[in-house]
Amino acid sequence: MSVLGRLSLNQATVKRLGVAEAVDLCVRHEIGAIGLWREPVAEAGLATAAALVGAAGLRVSSLCRGGFFTHADPAARAASIADNKVAIAEAAALGTGTLVLVAGGLVPGSRDIGLARRMIADAIGELVPVAQSHGVRLGVEALHPMFAADRCVITRLGEALDLAVQFPADAVGVVVDTYHLWWDAALPADIARAGERIVSYQVCDWILPLPADTLLGRGHVGDGHIDFPPISAAVAAAGYAGDIEVEIFNETVWDAPPDETVATVRKRFPLAF
């Protein structure tokens, strides 16, 4: 199978499209898998979204996303856990085995990063039996450290893995995202150590300058500074043989015609190997 057979379009790359349009786009461009997001799935309706991807014969590589467990208010913490249980059920209904988690930043009003990390571990512990009963694995995603304060205190693959291995392998794994992790000298060793805990591999490029909204600074593969082939080789050597998502947050990409964006995604994808 050509590497293109493993390409999955993460829906965030064509953020302006609903599920139906994104599914059509994948079919039109012979992309066999899609990474869905909860918000557009909710807009389409869960059953409708599941029917759309099923009818198109698409694999759903992941559902994005759960997490955001760090709250000062116990009621807000409980609500986030309840919402993550719903997300697990949604993932199962959509036919994907992976729910991506963005764990959450510092607890509002606190600078105690250890507190935030403990709160995340506790929340995941509560979700484990639900994940297992649905046959869904939670994918802990380490985000780039520039998001540590406000979005995700888990900042390295090694840290995500140290968290994941506290739980059964059929319930919790890790996400490898080149954008967030490429700079880490320990990345090759941590990927090898992750082995079968890798539940998702996402690629996009690190481009400069960073935009005013640093969430939106991602580039097409090849437009930036990341040396993808060694990372992809390490992920393959670790045993990951699943779909590979292209996930690009970038206003310019979003403003481009989706067919053009996806043509670029397809054209650039082989450069990552």
Added chain:
Amino acid sequence: MSVLGRLSLNQATVKRLGVAEAVDLCVRHEIGAIGLWREPVAEAGLATAAALVGAAGLRVSSLCRGGFFTHADPAARAASIADNKVAIAEAAALGTGTLVLVAGGLVPGSRDIGLARRMIADAIGELVPVAQSHGVRLGVEALHPMFAADRCVITRLGEALDLAVQFPADAVGVVVDTYHLWWDAALPADIARAGERIVSYQVCDWILPLPADTLLGRGHVGDGHIDFPPISAAVAAAGYAGDIEVEIFNETVWDAPPDETVATVRKRFPLAF
């Protein structure tokens, strides 16, 4: 000695001032040490700068900065090493035992981060005998990973330390800067492991949102999200008893009256312990 006795004003915090004005400012605010930068030292003249700090009775906690070793062109690499030898001599002339190094980003035209790292190690190796002969230690500074592509491929204290320990302890150490390192779950362990290799401790805060120029997003201690006391305690427990620099890159801080800035620096400094 009160902790204020260890406060050093890094000159970058009052970037608009020349050496003479910055020295006067320290004297006026009873700050016993200063971290100097090469550019304003050159403007003042090396001998004049040394005489100014000497006459004021100030300790020079460090000279910023050497480094930027990653160049595709061998002549440019050689020039950077030659320039770093000059910087070592300048540090010695100014009476400081520490030259801070910002190692450099990816080699222009290359995505091979390993190549950049090897180039940095080779350059430091060339500088070691010069540093030893001048009684100056090179302080390898890990920068925040958001600067990995364009400024410094050394992104974690542990990585800086793995590099430093390849060389004699009297020649190469590491810089601990809260702004760059606070997010790292391995930071406490890496500080302990660094021990006497710590040659500089710098504090400033991580504030949000990041500005358009992410180099300039640093805040006064207490204005942001960093939990300083555990980091300061770890640095102290590791054996570092030297000066502690406040180094703030921020246009708003630079535009404020320097006396006001330094009054805030003094007032906030004890909050870091």
